[in-house]
Amino acid sequence: MTPLVEMRNISIAFGGVQAVDDVSIDLHAGEVVGLLGHNGAGKSTLIKILSGAYKADSGEILIDGKRVEINSPRDARAHNIETIHQTLALADNLPAPANLFLGRELRTMFGFLDDSRMESETRKIMARLNPNFKKVAEPVSALSGGQRQSVAIARAVYFNARILIMDEPTAALGVHETKMVADLIMELKAQGLGIFLISHDTREMMSLCDRVSVMKNGQLVGTERVEDVSEDDILSMIILGKKAPEAV
Amino acid sequence: MSTTDTEKDAGTRARRRARLTDTLEIDTRLLGMIGAFVAVLVVFNILTDGRFLTPRNIFNLTIQTVSVAIMATGMVFVIVTRHIDLSVGALLATCSAVMAMMQTAWLPQYLGLPLGHPMIPWLAILAGIIAGGLIGAFQGWLTGYMMIPAFIVTLGGLLVWRNTGWYLTTGQTIGPLDPTFQMFGGINGTLGAFWSWVVGIAGTLAALAVLWNSRRDKQRHGFMVKPIWAEVALGAIIAVAILGFIAILNAYQVPEGRLRREFEARGEVMPEGYTEAYGLPISVLLLIVVAVVMTVIARKTRLGRYIFATGGNPQAAELSGINTRLLTVKVFTIMGVLCAISALVASARLTNHSNDIGTLDELRVIAAAVIGGTALAGGIGTIYGAILGALIMQSLQSGMAMVGVDAPLQNIVVGSVLVLAVLIDIIYRHRTGKG
Ligand SMILES: Nc1ncnc2c1ncn2[C@@H]1O[C@H](COP(=O)(O)OP(=O)(O)O)[C@@H](O)[C@H]1O
Ligand SMILES: [Mg+2]
Numbered sequence: 001m002t003p004l005v006e007m008r009n010i011s012i013a014f015g016g017v018q019a020v021d022d023v024s025i026d027l028h029a030g031e032v033v034g035l036l037g038h039n040g041a042g043k044s045t046l047i048k049i050l051s052g053a054y055k056a057d058s059g060e061i062l063i064d065g066k067r068v069e070i071n072s073p074r075d076a077r078a079h080n081i082e083t084i085h086q087t088l089a090l091a092d093n094l095p096a097p098a099n100l101f102l103g104r105e106l107r108t109m110f111g112f113l114d115d116s117r118m119e120s121e122t123r124k125i126m127a128r129l130n131p132n133f134k135k136v137a138e139p140v141s142a143l144s145g146g147q148r149q150s151v152a153i154a155r156a157v158y159f160n161a162r163i164l165i166m167d168e169p170t171a172a173l174g175v176h177e178t179k180m181v182a183d184l185i186m187e188l189k190a191q192g193l194g195i196f197l198i199s200h201d202t203r204e205m206m207s208l209c210d211r212v213s214v215m216k217n218g219q220l221v222g223t224e225r226v227e228d229v230s231e232d233d234i235l236s237m238i239i240l241g242k243k244a245p246e247a248v
Numbered sequence: 249m250s251t252t253d254t255e256k257d258a259g260t261r262a263r264r265r266a267r268l269t270d271t272l273e274i275d276t277r278l279l280g281m282i283g284a285f286v287a288v289l290v291v292f293n294i295l296t297d298g299r300f301l302t303p304r305n306i307f308n309l310t311i312q313t314v315s316v317a318i319m320a321t322g323m324v325f326v327i328v329t330r331h332i333d334l335s336v337g338a339l340l341a342t343c344s345a346v347m348a349m350m351q352t353a354w355l356p357q358y359l360g361l362p363l364g365h366p367m368i369p370w371l372a373i374l375a376g377i378i379a380g381g382l383i384g385a386f387q388g389w390l391t392g393y394m395m396i397p398a399f400i401v402t403l404g405g406l407l408v409w410r411n412t413g414w415y416l417t418t419g420q421t422i423g424p425l426d427p428t429f430q431m432f433g434g435i436n437g438t439l440g441a442f443w444s445w446v447v448g449i450a451g452t453l454a455a456l457a458v459l460w461n462s463r464r465d466k467q468r469h470g471f472m473v474k475p476i477w478a479e480v481a482l483g484a485i486i487a488v489a490i491l492g493f494i495a496i497l498n499a500y501q502v503p504e505g506r507l508r509r510e511f512e513a514r515g516e517v518m519p520e521g522y523t524e525a526y527g528l529p530i531s532v533l534l535l536i537v538v539a540v541v542m543t544v545i546a547r548k549t550r551l552g553r554y555i556f557a558t559g560g561n562p563q564a565a566e567l568s569g570i571n572t573r574l575l576t577v578k579v580f581t582i583m584g585v586l587c588a589i590s591a592l593v594a595s596a597r598l599t600n601h602s603n604d605i606g607t608l609d610e611l612r613v614i615a616a617a618v619i620g621g622t623a624l625a626g627g628i629g630t631i632y633g634a635i636l637g638a639l640i641m642q643s644l645q646s647g648m649a650m651v652g653v654d655a656p657l658q659n660i661v662v663g664s665v666l667v668l669a670v671l672i673d674i675i676y677r678h679r680t681g682k683g
Binding site: 051053072073074077083085087088089090091092093094098099102103105107111112113116117119120 | 465466468469470471544547548549550553556557558559560561563564565566567568569570627628
C-alpha cells in the first residue's frame with residue numbers, strides 16, 4: 001500500500017545548525033506515528049517542513065505516492081494537512097470562531113465575514129470535542145490551556161484533515177484534558193486520518209502510536225513498531241542515539 | 249457591622265450595573281470614554297459660563313476635529329498591526345501641496361483647463377489621493393518587505409514628505425483654493441437645515457436597520473439575543489444622539505451680514521426676518537463616511553480580520569496562510585489615502601495650502617488613537633474609540649484656549665492626559681482581564 005505521506009531525505013540548516021539531517025519518515029492512513037527525541041532534536045523543524053512553515057534545503061515530500069511542492073501553509077492546507085503547533089498558533093485577542101476559521105473565513109454572498117455562521121459552526125464542533133467549552137465569544141486569551149488546545153484541535157478537525165500533525169498537544173494540559181486528547185486521537189485514527197504525534201511522554205506514545213521514530217541531533221536514529229520494542233529500548237534510542245541491540 | 253452592609257450593598261450594586269451593561273451589550277470601555285468626554289464638556293461649560301456648549305462652539309469643535317479624526321482611524325490599523333506612522337502630518341502636507349498645485353498650476357498649464365473649470369477640484373482631489381496612496385504603499389513596502397522598522401521608515405518620511413511638499417510649491421502659500429474644493433473644509437460647505445435632517449433621519453434609520461438585522465441574524469442561528477426592551481433602549485439612545493447632534497448643528501444660524509452679502513452677490517434683496525442654519529458640515533459627513541467604511545473593513549472583511557489577527561499574533565497569522573507582508577503594504581496604503589482626505593479637509597478649511605499645514609499632526613493622531621483605546625502592543629483598537637479620542641483632545645485644547653490657559657500649559661495638560669489615559673486603560677485591562 002502506498003503511504004499517505006512520505007518525507008524522503010529531508011535536510012534543513014539554520015545558519016550553522018543542521019536542524020534536520022537526511023531524515024526519511026512515512027505515515028499511512030489510519031496510522032499514528034510518534035516522533036521522539038530530546039529538546040532540539042529537530043522534531044518540530046521536521047514537521048514544520050511538512051506543514052509549510054519552513055522549506056527544506058533538500059529532500060522530497062510525496063503524498064499518495066506523488067511528489068508535491070509545499071512552499072507555504074496554504075499549500076499544506078490544500079493537501080489536507082492540518083497542524084497543531086507546539087506554540088499554539090492562536091491570535092489571543094480574537095475569539096474562538098475567528099481563530100478556528102483564520103485564513104479560511106466563511107463569507108456571506110456579498111463577501112463580508114459571516115460571523116454568525118462561523119460562531120454556530122464553532123459551537124457545533126466544540127460541542128463534539130469539548131462539551132465544557134462555553135466561552136465562544138470571548139478572546140481566547142481568557143481561556144484555560146485545555147480550552148485553547150481544543151480550539152487548535154477543532155481547527156484541524158473541522159477542515160477534514162487527512163494528515164494531522166500534533167506537536168506536543170498535551171504538554172500544557174492536566175490529566176483529564178490529556179485523556180480527552182488521547183481519546184480524540186484514537187477516534188480520528190479510526191476515521192482513517194494519518195497522524196504525526198510529537199510528545200515527550202514515552203509511555204503515552206507507546207499506547208497511542210503504531211510506530212515511533214526517534215531523532216537525535218537532527219538525525220533519524222530509527223523507526224520501530226511499538227509492539228516490537230519495550231519502553232526501555234525507546235529510551236535508550238533517545239539517550240544513546242543508537243538502535244537497541246536486537247532483542248535477546 | 250454597618251460597614252460590611254454597605255460593602256455588600258456596593259457589591260450587589262456593582263454586579264447589577266455589570267449586568268445592565270452586559271444586557272445592553274455595551275462596551276464598558278466605550279462608556280468610560282463617553283463619560284470622560286462628557287465630563288470635559290461639562291467642566292469647560294461651567295468654567296466658561298455656558299459659552300463652551302453653544303451651537304456655534306460645538307460646530308467649530310467638530311470641524312476642527314475632522315482632519316485629525318480621519319487620520320486617527322487609519323492609525324488604528326497601523327498600531328493594531330504593531331507598527332507606527334510618524335509621517336502622517338508630513339504626508340498630509342505633500343498631498344495638500346499636490347492638490348493645491350493641481351488646481352492652481354498643473355491642470356491649467358498642462359491640461360489647459362481654465363481656472364474655475366468644474367472638473368478641476370475633482371481631478372485635484374483624485375491626484376492627491378493617488379499620491380497619498382502611492383507614498384503610503386511605498387512606506388508599507390519598505391516596512392513589510394524590506395523589514396525596516398516602521399518607526400524608522402516613517403521618521404525618515406516625516407522629513408522627506410514635509411520637504412517634498414516644500415519643493416512642489418517652492419515654499420509658497422497657494423491660494424485661494426477652488427470654491428468647490430473649499431466646500432470640504434467646514435464652514436464654507438454645509439448642508440443647511442433641510443438636508444441635515446434628511447441625512448440625520450437616514451442615518452438613524454440605517455443604524456436601527458443594522459441593529460434589527462443583527463438581532464434577526466442571531467435569532468436565526470439560535471443564539472441568545474438581548475431582551476426586546478434593551479434593544480429598544482439602545483435604538484432610542486442612538487436615535488436621540490444622532491438627531492440631537494443634527495438639531496444642535498441646525499441651531500447655529502448663519503450671521504445676518506453674511507446672508508445679506510450672499511443675497512447681494514446674487515443681485516437680490518434679503519427678505520425681512522430671513523434666517524438660515526449652517527447644519528451638518530460636509531467635512532463632518534466625510535468623517536462619518538470614513539468612520540463607517542473603516543468600521544466595516546475592521547469588523548466585516550477578511551482584511552480587517554487579518555489586521556487584528558496579525559496584531560494579536562504575527563506567527564499565528566503567518567501559519568494560517570496570511571501574507572503579513574502584503575498586509576503591511578495595504579495598511580500603510582489605507583493610511584496614505586486617509587492622509588490625502590485629511591489634507592483635503594485641512595487645506596479647504598484654511599482656504600489655502602501653506603507649508604506648515606499638518607505640522608505635529610502625527611502626535612495628535614497617535615494620541616487620539618491611543619486615548620481611544622488602541623494598544624501599542626498591537627491587536628486591540630476601535631475606529632469609534634480613535635474618533636472619540638480625537639474629540640476629547642480637541643475639546644481639551646479648545647476649552648483651555650477659551651478659558652484663557654496659555655499655550656505652554658495647554659500642551660502640558662494634553663501630554664499628561666495622554667499618559668494618564670494609557671495608565672487608566674492598562675489598569676482597566678488588568679482588572680477585567682481583557683486583552
Ligand atoms: N527558526 C529557527 N532558526 C534557527 N534555529 C532554529 C530554528 N528553528 C529551530 N532551530 C534549531 O533547530 C534545532 C531543532 O529544533 P526543534 O526542531 O525545535 O527541536 P525539537 O522540536 O525536537 O525540540 C535546534 O537546535 C533549534 O535551535
Ligand atoms: Mg519542538
